[in-house]
Each structure stands twice: as structure tokens, then as C-alpha cells.
Amino acid sequence: MNMAKKVFASVSDQLALKLEKRAEKEGRSLSNLISYLLEREMEDWEPEVAKSQQSK
Numbered sequence: 001m002n003m004a005k006k007v008f009a010s011v012s013d014q015l016a017l018k019l020e021k022r023a024e025k026e027g028r029s030l031s032n033l034i035s036y037l038l039e040r041e042m043e044d045w046e047p048e049v050a051k052s053q054q055s056k
Contacts, residue, residue: 011019023033 019033020030023030026033028036
């Protein structure tokens with residue numbers, strides 16, 4: 001079973017407000033929304049080392 005790892009970050013007041021409003025609108029916790037957005041953003045990202053090994 002994968003354990004969730006806690007990561008702490010600071011964001012601007014403006015971004016925090018937008019995230020809180022979106023989380024409320026989508027019926028998610030703030031933590032769940034941030035996790036979802038990060039997973040979606042990082043879905044196709046690979047470290048440069050892995051990319052260069054794939055092209056060989």
C-alpha cells in the first residue's frame with residue numbers, strides 16, 4: 001500500500017483564495033484538490049535523464 005507523503009508549500013494569498021474557492025465548488029478538500037492538480041500536471045513529465053535514455 002502506498003503511503004501518502006506530506007509536502008508543505010507556501011502560496012500567495014491570491015492563489016490560496018482561488019484554490020479554496022475551487023475546492024469548495026468541486027466538493028473537495030483543499031489537500032485533495034492540490035494533490036489532483038499536481039498529479040495532473042506531472043502526469044507526462046519525466047526527468048531529463050530518463051528522456052535521454054529512452055531515445056537510445
